[in-house]
Amino acid sequence: MTKRPVTMSDVARDLGLSRSAVSFAFNDENQVSAETRDRVRERAAELGYRPNAGARALAGQRTDLFGLVTDIVSTPFGGDLIAGAQDWFWRHGKSLIIAGAAHIERPDARSIEMMLEHRVGGIIVATTWNRPIDLPASLDGVPVVLVHCFDPLGRYSTVLPDEENGGYSATSMLLEARRRRVAFINLPSDLVAAEGREAGYRRAMADAGIPLDPTLMVRSGPEAEDGYRVAIELLRDGDVDGLFCANDRIAMGAYEAARELGLRIPEDISIVGFDNQEIIAGSLRPGLSSVALPFREMGERGAELLMNAADGEPPSHVSVACPPIARNSVSILT
Incomplete structure (x- = not known):
């Protein structure tokens, strides 16, 4: 019988810490002390847990499950973004899990680790407004696509509005x-x-x-x-x-x-x-x-690019048109 991989939750239980504290320790967050970080990493090594185990597992297997981490869930645009990504995955026989994030400038480490422990095939990170973001080290080696945000170093595929x-x-x-x-x-x-x-x-x-x-x-x-x-x-x-x-x-x-x-x-x-x-x-x-x-189209394109990234394609950058919507606040000046 194949031994189950050690997870972050296992490390937390063994140390009597919260899963969040262990996540903070691996991601160098200042919410835990240097002493706690060292203790967590030492015990994790003894147990056989590796922070990027999710990324390494992805390299040798295919999966039909993908993730979306976003601060946009409760905004007026959230439904369109999620529907666009979800519909694309469904049409291609894939599934999507979604995690909300309160402060997406540096995506919540707990949401990221949850995705990795589910062995997702890749992660879309999406934001309410167009901005640069800093991704945690735990995403190294994981297929990632950024929607309505970007990595200043250009390491990840992006989908941005024009x-x-x-x-x-x-x-x-x-x-x-x-x-x-x-x-x-x-x-x-x-x-x-x-x-x-x-x-x-x-x-x-x-x-x-x-x-x-x-x-x-x-x-x-x-x-x-x-x-x-x-x-x-x-x-x-x-x-x-x-x-x-x-x-x-x-x-x-x-x-x-x-x-x-x-x-x-x-x-x-x-x-x-x-x-x-x-x-x-x-x-x-x-x-x-x-x-x-165009959040729905950006969600669709993000899903498509994530599949491409999971297949090993290099990063690409897509600009999506913003269509004009005419109502009644403009009239021809006579």
Whole structure:
């Protein structure tokens, strides 16, 4: 009879520690002392446990089980991402297990170890917003795909939204409606999405032959109240006839500011958002035209790339189009 591999849970039981403490010890987390780390590693070696046993096991066997670690489960986009990945795996005779993570900047070691102990064939790591992330050492040698996030060193396959062309599409919706004084309320400069969406705005304005006016390019926090505070100042002089907001929550604040100033949407001021959060864009009156983050397609492409990675293919990087969604917040200027 084949002896069962020693797991992290076995090490924890033997030492009388929680599984989380053992996981922290192997991943050099500061939640445990150096003394505990040394004790855990010494006893694990005696028991025959190896932190990367899951990765080594994968090298010699095929599996129909894959994993998804994400902070997106409880967000408006979570259902689309999970459905996209899950449907792709089901169509190809595979199964998906999902673990939530509260702080995905450095994915929770417990979620990762749980996946490895289930001997998954690879792991998708997905985030709510586009950002760089730091993966734990326990994933060395494991097929990994990053969705809506990236490794600054480029070691893993990635699936990212095409932020720049999304910004271009949003701005073009306003320009095609004959709006010429098109302002842009961007996100904070430290966000990856802000850079791409601004590049799209700049390119659309240049293609339309409209010189950039720095007074029409401003930044805001990501929430509706931030958008309101910025928009009320931007729209006060009545010189703006089109407004591209870098997310739908900012646009919701801009709606409030426009109404407070007596501006009609879309006649006096046409507004376009980004993200296409249905609970916002579909509920505002008039409905907010927006640009969608394609989470379902990103989930599908992530699953496909993970299968490729499990087959030994080198990392690849996919950009997924962000489609414009027209509602009723834009009208042709007459």
